[in-house]
Amino acid sequence: SATATAPDNVYVGTNPAVVNSIESVSGADAWKFEQLTLDKTQVSTTVTDEPGSGTPGTGNQGDLVLVTITADQNSVAENVKPTFTVQINKALANDLVVTLSNNAQVTIKAGQTAVSYEHAAQGDDVYKDSGEISLGIKSAADAGGRTFENLQLGNDASVKVTDTVDEVVAKLTASTSVAEGGEITYTVTLTNKDGLPINNHAELYFHLKDGTTVVVPANSTVG
Structure with missing residues (x-):
């Protein structure tokens, strides 16, 4: 007898049957027979998947x-x-x-x-x-x-x-001139040189040297 390795792949149910037959004979004494007839009828072997194939879990022995x-x-x-x-x-x-x-x-x-x-x-x-x-x-x-x-x-x-370091500059501006006793308006403006949005923050309180507080509202750039 002789053995041959069956085909193997990773897919479920895709192996065709293995078909074989006698093709010829050789050997030192093959000529000694009065009449050696080769029966060339094909034989077929079904190739099945490994146990558990296609079913997730520890019992799966598939490729x-x-x-x-x-x-x-x-x-x-x-x-x-x-x-x-x-x-x-x-x-x-x-x-x-x-x-x-x-x-x-x-x-x-x-x-x-x-x-x-x-x-x-x-x-x-x-x-x-x-x-x-x-x-x-x-x-x-x-x-x-x-x-x-x-x-x-x-x-x-x-x-x-x-994070990358993207600078936000808080710039203070003031009224250029007011009359005596008038009110000076201070404004704080937030900017970024690359134009990135500044719209995701709570209220910001900027305290000036004279004690004045400028409030920039939440999600705003000017206050």
């Missing part, structure tokens, strides 16, 4: 397709777009469409194992709001509609976001 995501940077400034890499543990015969936790989609092409994704920047502003951008994998699907024997999705990836 693993692991989809993971990693951040390409540990941290970025708030005005920089972070990038992430989505990858699989083995190249596939078909494209793999991966839906991320923000509902964006990326495609790992057939024969490749990774694709890059550029996330939107947190956004530059004048406020202290460092934080973190986290991104995960929501789902992954074969572009041809095939079901994977054992599809697993990795954990979320994250990148820290640091």
Whole structure:
């Protein structure tokens, strides 16, 4: 007898039967037979998936397709777009469409194992709001509609976001002239050289040397 390895792939129920037959005979004594007839009737072997294939859980012995995501940077400034890499543990015969936790989609092409994704920047502003951008994998699907024997999705990836220093200048102006006993009007104006919005703050109280207080209302630039 002899053995041959059955075909194996990562998809549920896609292996065709293995068909074989006798093609020829050789050997030192093959000629000794008065009449050696080769029965060339084909034989067929059904190839089934591994136990548990297509069913998530610990009992799944199907071929693993692991989809993971990693951040390409540990941290970025708030005005920089972070990038992430989505990858699989083995190249596939078909494209793999991966839906991320923000509902964006990326495609790992057939024969490749990774694709890059550029996330939107947190956004530059004048406020202290460092934080973190986290991104995960929501789902992954074969572009041809095939079901994977054992599809697993990795954990979320994250990148820290640091503040940039965007200066806000508070400038004081005053009435250019008043009559004796008249009232001098003081105004404080908030500006940023890049024109970034200054509209997300509570009331601000600017105290002048003479004891006067100028109030800039919430979310305003002039008071």
